[in-house]
Amino acid sequence: MSMQDTQRPYVSPGMPPLNLGRTTSFFEFWPTWLMYVPVVVQWLWLSIKHKSLTLPLIANPSLPVSGMVGVPKSHLMEQASGDLNKTILPYFVHIKTDQSNCIQLRDIEARFVDINTTYPVVCKPDIGCRGAGVKLVKNFAELETAIAAYPIGARILVQKLSQYEPEVGIFYTRHPDSQNGRIISMAFKYMPYVLGDGVSSLKTLIENDTRAGELLHLYEARHQQHWNLVIPKGEPYRLIFSASHSKGAIFKDAETFITPALTERLDALMKQLPEFHYGRLDVKFKSIDSLTKGQDLEIVEINTASSESLHIWDSNTRFSDAVKSLLFQYKTLFSMGAANRLKGHTPPGIFTLLKHWRLERQLTQHYPETD
Numbered sequence: 001m002s003m004q005d006t007q008r009p010y011v012s013p014g015m016p017p018l019n020l021g022r023t024t025s026f027f028e029f030w031p032t033w034l035m036y037v038p039v040v041v042q043w044l045w046l047s048i049k050h051k052s053l054t055l056p057l058i059a060n061p062s063l064p065v066s067g068m069v070g071v072p073k074s075h076l077m078e079q080a081s082g083d084l085n086k087t088i089l090p091y092f093v094h095i096k097t098d099q100s101n102c103i104q105l106r107d108i109e110a111r112f113v114d115i116n117t118t119y120p121v122v123c124k125p126d127i128g129c130r131g132a133g134v135k136l137v138k139n140f141a142e143l144e145t146a147i148a149a150y151p152i153g154a155r156i157l158v159q160k161l162s163q164y165e166p167e168v169g170i171f172y173t174r175h176p177d178s179q180n181g182r183i184i185s186m187a188f189k190y191m192p193y194v195l196g197d198g199v200s201s202l203k204t205l206i207e208n209d210t211r212a213g214e215l216l217h218l219y220e221a222r223h224q225q226h227w228n229l230v231i232p233k234g235e236p237y238r239l240i241f242s243a244s245h246s247k248g249a250i251f252k253d254a255e256t257f258i259t260p261a262l263t264e265r266l267d268a269l270m271k272q273l274p275e276f277h278y279g280r281l282d283v284k285f286k287s288i289d290s291l292t293k294g295q296d297l298e299i300v301e302i303n304t305a306s307s308e309s310l311h312i313w314d315s316n317t318r319f320s321d322a323v324k325s326l327l328f329q330y331k332t333l334f335s336m337g338a339a340n341r342l343k344g345h346t347p348p349g350i351f352t353l354l355k356h357w358r359l360e361r362q363l364t365q366h367y368p369e370t371d
Contacts, residue, residue: 009210010193010236014166014287018190018250021316023211028313038323039330046334054347055337056330060304061345062275067304070356072126072155076273076302084272088299089284090115091159093126096150105144108158117160123147125367126155127360129306133367134242136161149368162284162298165191167243168254168291169310171280172266173332176339181267183258185309185325189243190250196231203227205237211250212239218248222369241371243282245313253311257292265294277336280307305333
């Protein structure tokens with residue numbers, strides 16, 4: 001193996017080669033509030049222009065507050081019909097009660113048949129964002145640990161594990177006055193790996209990795225149990241399960257892979273969701289060929305009004321372009337809200353938004369660590 005090959009990042013089968021370019025951008029791990037300062041300024045200006053502070057909250061009028069915050073993911077997915085419903089990975093929702101854990105665990109296992117699955121399964125909060133609380137559960141003991149970590153009253157979405165590992169984030173919009181929608185952003189989600197050499201510990205492999213070495217703080221506590229483990233030569237070691245950027249996933253702009261076939265397929269699917277106009281789909285796919293043809297897709301979840309165009313977190317994206325993308329997104333939200341207001345929908349009050357925000361904030365403080 002050449003020196004160039006040893007330095008090339010390992011990627012999941014089915015994904016295109018990963019060309020890192022810059023390892024990280026200077027703003028990639030800024031606090032969320034700092035990145036959104038320009039958005040807040042624009043929001044206030046557009047609120048004055050449209051005479052409504054909450055107009056974006058009716059962009060997707062079939063969802064409370066357009067799904068902006070504090071709305072269960074399942075409330076949207078359960079509205080799906082036809083081929084879209086078949087494309088969404090099967091799931092069910094368990095609401096944690098004060099019953100004994102043993103009874104609840106047996107109830108959850110009994111429902112595996114409803115989604116045609118066995119272990120492993122994915123457990124994640126039905127209310128939440130940015131990959132909070134996502135757990136890969138491989139057996140009964142891990143299910144017990146995962147469920148015990150959630151607070152009473154939490155809605156836990158139990159989902160079948162995808163047969164595919166490659167993942168992409170696809171941002172789709174369709175103006176309420178338009179017949180067809182379009183893809184405004186697409187980004188590949190690469191899982192970070194280190195490749196064993198049969199000599200070095202996991203700690204050393206991470207420290208010596210071009211990107212992971214800069215994000216040591218994201219991995220040390222997560223892999224403490226295996227921190228000094230020597231990884232066999234040639235064996236890839238996956239550093240995270242959840243494709244969340246804040247946990248270390250690598251996002252790369254995939255605009256060049258957007259095709260008419262993929263757009264047509266996505267548009268047909270999303271029309272099977274009532275009054276859905278704006279959001280990002282997290283999609284598993286078999287191969288690049290199947291993705292560009294719009295075939296062999298599995299939808300993990302559909303994010304709504306607070307979605308981000310994931311290409312902005314590509315380390316090679318310029319700060320000015322990232323800000324422009326965010327501003328375009330929220331300008332689009334206002335435009336869609338304005339169109340839906342003309343159709344008779346009424347924006348909710350600011351206190352309704354605050355109620356949903358408080359709910360999500362209270363819950364996320366008690367979610368388990370993301371895998």
